[in-house]
Amino acid sequence: MSTEPALMSLVAVANAIAEKKLSSHEVTRSCLHRIAQWQPRLNAFMAIESEQALAAADAADAALAKGNKLGVLHGVPLAHKDMYYEAGKVVTCGSLIRRDFVPKTTSTALQRLKDAGTIRLGSLQMVEFAYGPTGHNVHYGAVHNPWHVDHITGGSSSGSGSAVAARLTFAALGSDTGGSIRMPAHFCGVTGLKTTVGRISRAGAMPLSQSLDTVGPLAQTAEDCALLLGLMAGADPEDPTASTLSVPDYVAATKGSIKGLKIGVPTAFYVDDLDPEVARILDETIAALKAEGAEIVQVELPDQRQLTAACQLVLATEAAAFHKRWMIERPQDYGAQVLMRLQNGLAIPGVSYLEAMRWRGPALAAYLAAVTGTDAVLAPVGPVPAPTIAESDVGNGPDAEAVIQRLTRFTRPVNYLGLPSLAVPAGFTSSGLPVGMQLIGRSFDEAMLLRIGAAFQRATDFHAQVPKLA
Amino acid sequence: MTRPSPKEVKAMTDVAGVPADTEIATRIANSIGPAFDGFAPVAGTLPFDLEPASFLVVQAAKVSK
Numbered sequence: 001m002s003t004e005p006a007l008m009s010l011v012a013v014a015n016a017i018a019e020k021k022l023s024s025h026e027v028t029r030s031c032l033h034r035i036a037q038w039q040p041r042l043n044a045f046m047a048i049e050s051e052q053a054l055a056a057a058d059a060a061d062a063a064l065a066k067g068n069k070l071g072v073l074h075g076v077p078l079a080h081k082d083m084y085y086e087a088g089k090v091v092t093c094g095s096l097i098r099r100d101f102v103p104k105t106t107s108t109a110l111q112r113l114k115d116a117g118t119i120r121l122g123s124l125q126m127v128e129f130a131y132g133p134t135g136h137n138v139h140y141g142a143v144h145n146p147w148h149v150d151h152i153t154g155g156s157s158s159g160s161g162s163a164v165a166a167r168l169t170f171a172a173l174g175s176d177t178g179g180s181i182r183m184p185a186h187f188c189g190v191t192g193l194k195t196t197v198g199r200i201s202r203a204g205a206m207p208l209s210q211s212l213d214t215v216g217p218l219a220q221t222a223e224d225c226a227l228l229l230g231l232m233a234g235a236d237p238e239d240p241t242a243s244t245l246s247v248p249d250y251v252a253a254t255k256g257s258i259k260g261l262k263i264g265v266p267t268a269f270y271v272d273d274l275d276p277e278v279a280r281i282l283d284e285t286i287a288a289l290k291a292e293g294a295e296i297v298q299v300e301l302p303d304q305r306q307l308t309a310a311c312q313l314v315l316a317t318e319a320a321a322f323h324k325r326w327m328i329e330r331p332q333d334y335g336a337q338v339l340m341r342l343q344n345g346l347a348i349p350g351v352s353y354l355e356a357m358r359w360r361g362p363a364l365a366a367y368l369a370a371v372t373g374t375d376a377v378l379a380p381v382g383p384v385p386a387p388t389i390a391e392s393d394v395g396n397g398p399d400a401e402a403v404i405q406r407l408t409r410f411t412r413p414v415n416y417l418g419l420p421s422l423a424v425p426a427g428f429t430s431s432g433l434p435v436g437m438q439l440i441g442r443s444f445d446e447a448m449l450l451r452i453g454a455a456f457q458r459a460t461d462f463h464a465q466v467p468k469l470a
Numbered sequence: 471m472t473r474p475s476p477k478e479v480k481a482m483t484d485v486a487g488v489p490a491d492t493e494i495a496t497r498i499a500n501s502i503g504p505a506f507d508g509f510a511p512v513a514g515t516l517p518f519d520l521e522p523a524s525f526l527v528v529q530a531a532k533v534s535k
Contacts (some may be wrong), residue, residue: 016521103518196529197529198529204471245481305508305509306508306509306512308508309504309505309506309507309508309509310508310512312502312504312505312507312508313506313509314506316505318500320486324487324488326486327488328488339500340498341499341501343483343488343490343494343498344498344501344502346479346482346483346486346488346490346498347474347479347483347499347502348502348505349482352506352509354514354522355509355512355513355514355516356509357522357525358516358520358521358522358524359512359516359520359522360524360525361524361525361526361527361528362516362520362524362528363525364525364528364529365528367529396497398497398500400501401500401501401502401504405504417496417510417531418525443529443530444529460489
């Protein structure tokens with residue numbers, strides 16, 4: 001066991017607390033110690049609640065001593081993206097507009113984790129209203145990448161990626177509407193699961209696009225993500241769009257071999273115009289999966305550019321509709337880039353939006369037909385490693401939308417199709433920046449992705465690397 | 471489907487109740503234009519009786535490997 005509890009995986013630390021090898025107090029203090037060291041460099045936390053966290057840890061230890069274990073995450077301290085409502089707590093959504101917003105209810109995803117015994121370390125930074133892939137936030141400052149603090153974390157779950165990578169929290173909720181879990185996972189070197197639309201209830205999660213929004217975890221390992229998904233997934237009377245499909249044993253799925261599985265690699269789009277180091281790491285990932293017994297096959301996918309365009313039409317329209325009242329009443333309280341992108345949605349005719357929505361079914365059917373015979377598709381999360389904060393700080397300038405579209409080129413088609421995708425750390429560039437690969441699965445088949453991801457992580461150690469304080 | 475011109479964007483934002491001046495309308499047209507271009511091969515080609523809910527039907531269908 002590591003001498004520093006905060007460095008353990010979620011599964012390992014939960015077991016250690018349950019077996020009384022570590023107390024929740026020791027674990028929480030270890031996290032708070034690292035937060036104190038790293039927060040001035042990273043700006044990953046929106047709020048740090050040290051005293052409350054230690055009090056909750058002491059209460060968890062006392063309960064466990066009496067034999068009262070709440071659940072599998074009893075006494076495990078976590079922090080989440082600051083868009084999950086928790087009754088009585090300020091939830092800023094990374095914005096000025098909601099700087100003082102205190103919800104009366106708790107989000108279903110968060111409540112299910114609390115019911116499993118987690119305690120709260122604070123809340124994590126994010127892009128304003130989750131509308132941006134870089135990690136910039138004009139109101140609360142950019143979040144920094146722990147591997148290179150002058151590089152971006154990716155967004156919009158910027159604090160989640162940064163804090164998990166630096167081992168300030170064992171896991172964190174993010175949200176993925178256009179790539180907002182997978183981009184930070186890719187840039188920060190952590191594992192991130194974008195779930196199937198409807199797999200986890202969105203009740204009490206700040207909305208951005210009702211058709212595309214998904215809730216999911218970022219953590220050290222695929223096994224950690226499996227544990228969290230199993231706790232959060234399932235029907236919810238508070239969210240009629242949440243699926244009523246049964247919830248498999250995702251942790252059990254991570255134990256399986258991938259021998260004989262077929263993994264598709266696209267012949268185009270996801271392999272075009274890659275940074276040479278991303279291309280190298282894609283090749284190395286393919287080799288590692290082959291070595292574990294998977295069969296790699298080429299797949300010819302339908303035109304993914306059309307999916308990206310359709311995604312943009314849906315996302316921009318729905319985001320503008322959610323924000324219209326504040327765009328009229330409080331335009332000055334938005335950051336320039338977020339306001340610019342919200343304004344884009346005003347210029348999309350209703351017929352165009354509905355055409356993009358009507359095409360979703362046939363587009364998904366065409367994709368599934370193209371990947372028949374495979375268990376998952378492997379692709380880079382992004383074409384480049386994390387850019388610097390300076391070079392990606394494009395505000396609402398003329399190149400802003402082009403920069404955003406380039407970063408999210410490989411994530412948006414998956415959002416449009418509502419598919420699950422697991423981003424796993426797959427290597428490092430020569431300058432020490434992490435690079436992630438995504439495994440794209442069929443609707444509601446997260447178990448397959450977690451199985452492949454876990455097998456890849458048993459064969460590699462990229463997920464176990466920890467950034468050092470400079 | 472063609473991308474909207476700045477003049478058309480200005481009209482749409484006026485109708486939406488969130489007016490944009492000429493500079494912002496031009497910026498919006500340039501930002502959103504590529505999405506219209508990218509979707510153009512699909513726009514206007516969809517069958518009459520295709521509903522958005524068809525997505526849920528495909529999503530829920532058991533798909534064999």
